[in-house]
Amino acid sequence: MIGEDDVRHVAKLARLRLEQDEVARMTGELAKILAHIDKMSELDVAAVPPTAHVLDIVNVLREDRAEDGLSRADALRNAPAVSDDCFRVPRMMG
Amino acid sequence: MPALDPLRLTAREAKRLLVDGEVSAAELTKVYLDQIASVEAVVRAFILVTADNAAKYSTKVDREMQATRGPLAGLPIAIKDNMVTEGVTTTCASKILSAYMPVYTATAVRQVWEDHVVMLGKTNLDEFAMGSSTENSSYQTTRNPWDLATVPGGSSGGSAAAVAAGEALWALGSDTGGSIRQPAALCGVVGMKPTYGAVSRYGLIAFASSLDQIGPLTRSVYDCALLLQHIVGRDPKDSTSIALPEPVALPDAERLDGLRVGIPTEYLAAGIEPGVRARFDESIARVEELGGRCTEISLPHTEYALPAYYIIAPAEASANLARFDGVRYGHRCAQPEDLLDMYERTRGEGFGPEVKRRIMIGAYALSAGYYDAYYGRAQKVRTLVRRDFARAFADVDLIASPTTPTVAFKAGSRTADPLSMYMCDICTIPVNLAGLPAISIPCGLSEGLPVGLQLIGPAFSENRILQAAHALEGAIGFEPAPTFRDSGAGEQATEPVSSRAAAS
Numbered sequence: 001m002i003g004e005d006d007v008r009h010v011a012k013l014a015r016l017r018l019e020q021d022e023v024a025r026m027t028g029e030l031a032k033i034l035a036h037i038d039k040m041s042e043l044d045v046a047a048v049p050p051t052a053h054v055l056d057i058v059n060v061l062r063e064d065r066a067e068d069g070l071s072r073a074d075a076l077r078n079a080p081a082v083s084d085d086c087f088r089v090p091r092m093m094g
Numbered sequence: 095m096p097a098l099d100p101l102r103l104t105a106r107e108a109k110r111l112l113v114d115g116e117v118s119a120a121e122l123t124k125v126y127l128d129q130i131a132s133v134e135a136v137v138r139a140f141i142l143v144t145a146d147n148a149a150k151y152s153t154k155v156d157r158e159m160q161a162t163r164g165p166l167a168g169l170p171i172a173i174k175d176n177m178v179t180e181g182v183t184t185t186c187a188s189k190i191l192s193a194y195m196p197v198y199t200a201t202a203v204r205q206v207w208e209d210h211v212v213m214l215g216k217t218n219l220d221e222f223a224m225g226s227s228t229e230n231s232s233y234q235t236t237r238n239p240w241d242l243a244t245v246p247g248g249s250s251g252g253s254a255a256a257v258a259a260g261e262a263l264w265a266l267g268s269d270t271g272g273s274i275r276q277p278a279a280l281c282g283v284v285g286m287k288p289t290y291g292a293v294s295r296y297g298l299i300a301f302a303s304s305l306d307q308i309g310p311l312t313r314s315v316y317d318c319a320l321l322l323q324h325i326v327g328r329d330p331k332d333s334t335s336i337a338l339p340e341p342v343a344l345p346d347a348e349r350l351d352g353l354r355v356g357i358p359t360e361y362l363a364a365g366i367e368p369g370v371r372a373r374f375d376e377s378i379a380r381v382e383e384l385g386g387r388c389t390e391i392s393l394p395h396t397e398y399a400l401p402a403y404y405i406i407a408p409a410e411a412s413a414n415l416a417r418f419d420g421v422r423y424g425h426r427c428a429q430p431e432d433l434l435d436m437y438e439r440t441r442g443e444g445f446g447p448e449v450k451r452r453i454m455i456g457a458y459a460l461s462a463g464y465y466d467a468y469y470g471r472a473q474k475v476r477t478l479v480r481r482d483f484a485r486a487f488a489d490v491d492l493i494a495s496p497t498t499p500t501v502a503f504k505a506g507s508r509t510a511d512p513l514s515m516y517m518c519d520i521c522t523i524p525v526n527l528a529g530l531p532a533i534s535i536p537c538g539l540s541e542g543l544p545v546g547l548q549l550i551g552p553a554f555s556e557n558r559i560l561q562a563a564h565a566l567e568g569a570i571g572f573e574p575a576p577t578f579r580d581s582g583a584g585e586q587a588t589e590p591v592s593s594r595a596a597a598s
Binding site: 002006007010011013014015016017018019022026029030032033034036037038039040041042043045048049050051052053054055057060062070074075077078079080081087089090091092093 | 193194195197198289290291304330333334336395397398400401402404405412416419420421422423424425426430431432433434435436437438439441442443445447450451453454455456457458461467468470471472473474475476477478480512513516527528529553
């Protein structure tokens with residue numbers, strides 16, 4: 001059974017800040033959804049291969065040819081902060 | 095110019111009028127811009143109406159393109175706002191992309207632009223296409239033109255409502271677990287999810303990459319085929335895209351002689367409203383009258399499809415949505431302390447409740463210790479669901495079912511219980527898991543609201559589905575007549591008349 005500590009742990013993995021009221025609500029909702037999902041455990045799937053792709057296509061190849069990608073200006077156009085033609089981010093270490 | 099009724103005009107007829115010079119692209123576009131002006135205040139199908147651009151472009155089609163017109167020239171279209179459009183804001187109905195201005199265009203959209211369609215605007219959806227009612231949009235709640243107190247379905251609810259309300263001639267949507275077919279059913283229009291890979295996903299903001307597929311929402315099966323013709327094809331920018339083995343043909347069938355149609359017992363087992371069941375049974379009788387043969391079939395793993403989907407789709411979503419981190423585009427929180435604080439607060443502020451829920455389910459299912467029990471198992475169940483379909487298609491040509499268990503439900507009636515919302519897609523989700531093509535066509539009304547009939551085929555059987563749907567559409571004779579009435583929101587409807595009078 002998923003608890004509030006699990007929810008806080010997963011939120012950290014997902015880089016998602018949840019307020020305390022969200023953690024409480026999410027715990028109840030996820031418990032219900034996961035209980036429904038646990039229906040899958042009724043099936044014996046030991047001998048069943050997992051689906052990697054729905055169609056029988058393999059090894060999609062293309063010519064190894066250089067093409068223009070986005071220009072630097074276009075790539076930076078939507079950035080919240082830019083400096084010296086780069087994405088600007090806050091400091092990483094405390 | 096002949097009098098044009100935007101609630102009934104098909105793309106086929108509009109194209110004929112344009113080609114014959116009976117109407118100009120500018121006049122045709124104005125019909126839809128006028129309809130938007132008159133009903134959009136109550137339907138709220140569009141996040142953005144590009145009225146000026148549409149008017150200007152349609153004039154250009156008339157004046158400058160007489161000799162060079164593309165095959166869809168002048169036909170006005172609405173685009174779901176999860177397909178990026180260069181120079182036109184694209185929000186995915188999320189606060190995290192509220193100011194996003196794409197620098198490139200989705201392949202499917204580019205294809206119809208190159209055929210000279212007129213884009214009317216970008217339509218509303220559940221945030222990141224996660225939902226079945228369009229109530230998860232961060233911007234507005236779209237309403238169903240057949241009853242404004244009910245939802246249009248989702249996640250392509252804006253596209254479906256726009257077509258149903260005559261605010262667009264046709265539209266593009268996307269379908270991950272039913273997001274084209276379910277709103278098409280609830281709004282009384284045609285909606286098709288093609289075979290996985292038939293339409294490029296390049297520029298479709300990814301939700302669940304192994305399930306997502308772009309497709310048409312239209313007023314007729316012929317129109318659906320016409321639009322599909324122009325969006326399919328292999329795209330070097332999407333390595334999962336694939337050329338259909340035969341071109342999409344415009345349907346002309348009036349009979350179904352010899353067609354074997356399977357009816358899956360499991361889809362009719364539980365939760366199908368009596369009114370929906372009645373319309374479905376009548377449709378099956380039509381199949382037989384047209385020369386088709388209906389047999390009951392079994393898809394034994396149907397009840398496991400929804401649980402598998404609610405691991406696979408959120409798992410893929412949690413990975414796909416990792417890119418919204420406040421670095422390259424979209425919202426960034428104010429004054430972050432450090433990088434981690436920026437990631438967490440940006441995403442906490444930018445995503446709505448359903449998106450957070452799905453990210454959490456996905457991250458949980460993929461986390462250490464749970465991977466085999468959830469994601470690994472779900473992908474094996476997916477194999478079982480695919481095998482069910484493969485076995486069935488050894489004996490039948492198509493599978494028929496109701497598209498949804500119920501007609502359009504009241505706005506707000508399912509938002510408090512995520513599982514009840516997920517159940518909307520019980521008849522459509524298995525199709526995405528198996529990558530199959532399927533269509534929903536209107537097959538009548540129940541309590542004044544449209545009912546959808548779903549036809550599912552094997553991979554690459556688009557033409558077979560379209561032919562059968564076309565013949566059935568002719569036999570059913572559905573009348574598109576949304577009333578724009580408002581039956582009221584349950585309790586609120588009992589509000590005393592005097593207080594409403596005082597308010598107005």
